[in-house]
Structure formats: structure tokens, C-alpha cells
Amino acid sequence: FAIDPAHRPLFGRHVLVTAGPTHEPIDPVRYIANRSSGKQGFAIAAAAAALGARVTLVAGPVTLPTPPGVDRIDVESAREMADVVKKTLPVDAAIMVAAVADWRSKDYAPEKMKKRGSAPPALLLTENPDILAQVAAGKQRPKLLVGFAAETEDVVENAKTKRKRKAADWIVANDVSGDVMGGDANAVHIVTGEGVEDLPEMPKDQVALELAERIAVALDRIDP
Numbered sequence: 001f002a003i004d005p006a007h008r009p010l011f012g013r014h015v016l017v018t019a020g021p022t023h024e025p026i027d028p029v030r031y032i033a034n035r036s037s038g039k040q041g042f043a044i045a046a047a048a049a050a051l052g053a054r055v056t057l058v059a060g061p062v063t064l065p066t067p068p069g070v071d072r073i074d075v076e077s078a079r080e081m082a083d084v085v086k087k088t089l090p091v092d093a094a095i096m097v098a099a100v101a102d103w104r105s106k107d108y109a110p111e112k113m114k115k116r117g118s119a120p121p122a123l124l125l126t127e128n129p130d131i132l133a134q135v136a137a138g139k140q141r142p143k144l145l146v147g148f149a150a151e152t153e154d155v156v157e158n159a160k161t162k163r164k165r166k167a168a169d170w171i172v173a174n175d176v177s178g179d180v181m182g183g184d185a186n187a188v189h190i191v192t193g194e195g196v197e198d199l200p201e202m203p204k205d206q207v208a209l210e211l212a213e214r215i216a217v218a219l220d221r222i223d224p
């Protein structure tokens with residue numbers, strides 16, 4: 001679908017997008033990861049840029065090309081992502097689409113772990129920083145802070161709880177019980193303080209455009 005090049009409702013706005021999974025190293029050759037492809041986040045970065053925004057895309061390990069007009073910073077782990085996000089602030093809006101690993105290996109083994117002895121090693125985990133919650137609580141909180149929620153059950157209810165718990169303005173909820181992760185289509189529910197908007201299933205590129213348009217309208221309301 002084509003976007004009218006004269007339609008630039010995000011012109012003058014700086015938008016931060018996080019996308020992709022994170023990789024949490026266990027030893028030099030092993031890591032913990034998840035099935036996020038980065039497609040939805042990259043599509044949102046592309047749509048925001050197409051609507052005129054200056055876009056900083058903080059990307060975990062993915063195999064996607066950088067969208068036109070987007071400044072991309074690649075990271076690997078949740079902690080690296082948290083650092084780069086912090087350095088990118090202040091921004092007008094932040095859209096946290098990344099599937100940040102909730103846990104990392106407590107102890108990084110600097111040498112490749114070997115199969116010595118009889119018992120397999122136990123993997124001890126520790127919790128990663130919650131980047132969205134940190135940004136929400138920080139001094140440089142964006143005017144519009146949007147989180148994503150990947151759920152496999154009670155999608156909208158979980159998203160409502162998450163919106164409050166993380167002090168985000170919006171949570172975009174998607175049901176990942178099917179083949180959303182890695183796929184090209186998505187059906188999302190936009191949970192805001194005003195209610196819930198259910199979008200029908202559509203290509204991720206179009207979900208991105210619908211969101212970017214709504215973000216432009218919201219920013220014009222908050223900060224005309």
C-alpha cells in the first residue's frame with residue numbers, strides 16, 4: 001500500500017522503537033532466546049519514518065534490513081538494550097515492541113562449557129531489567145509510552161493489568177498462541193486509558209501504519 005509522501009503527521013517528532021528478541025549469553029557459544037522475528041517492530045519503525053518521524057530503532061538479533069530513513073542501533077542482550085534506550089532518551093514517543101528476555105543466565109561462563117562428569121549443569125537464571133518500566137519511571141519519560149504484550153491467553157485482560165503495572169500509556173496486545181511470531185499478519189488490541197480498540201487481522205505492515213497514525217494523533221493532542 002502506498003503512503004502519500006505529503007502526509008507527514010509525525011514530522012518533527014523523535015520516535016524510539018525497540019524490536020526483536022534479545023539473546024542472553026550462557027557461554028561464548030550458547031544463549032537464551034525467543035521466537036521474536038522483529039517484523040512487527042521493524043514495520044512500526046518503517047511506518048513512523050514514512051509518516052515523517054525521526055526514528056531510532058534499537059534492534060535485538062534479527063535478520064531484517066534496516067527500513068529507509070531509520071537510525072538503527074543493534075544490541076544483543078536485554079542489558080545492552082536497556083543502556084542504548086536510556087542513551088536515546090529524551091524522545092517524544094517510545095514504542096517498546098522488543099520481546100525482551102525475562103531472564104538471563106546468572107553466571108556467564110567465559111569459556112565454552114564442557115560435558116565433564118555425569119550430571120548436566122544446572123542453568124541458574126536471574127531477572128533482566130524491565131526496560132519499559134524503567135523508562136516509565138524515569139525522569140525523561142516520553143509523552144507517549146507504548147508497550148506490546150504477547151499473550152497466549154486472556155489477551156486483553158492481561159494487557160490491561162500490564163498497562164497499569166508498567167505505567168505505560170498504551171499496551172498493544174497480540175495473541176501469540178497461533179503463528180504470529182515469525183508470521184506476516186497480526187491481530188492486535190490497543191489498550192489505552194480510554195478503552196480497547198480491536199483491529200482485525202491484517203499484515204504487520206498495515207498494523208504498523210494504523211499504530212503510527214494513532215500515535216501521531218495522540219502526540220498532537222498531548223503536545224500540539
Ligand code: CTP
Pocket residue numbers: 018078096097098099100101102128129130131132133146147148149150162
Ligand atoms: N519489556 C521490557 N523489558 C523487559 C520485559 C518486557 O521492556 N525485561 C517490555 C516489552 O518490550 C513489552 C512489554 O514490556 O513492551 C511487555 O512485555 P511482556 O513480556 O508481555 O511483559 P512482562 O512484564 O515481561 O510479563 P510476562 O512476560 O510475565 O507476561
Ligand code: CA
Pocket residue numbers: 100101102
Ligand atoms: Ca516477558
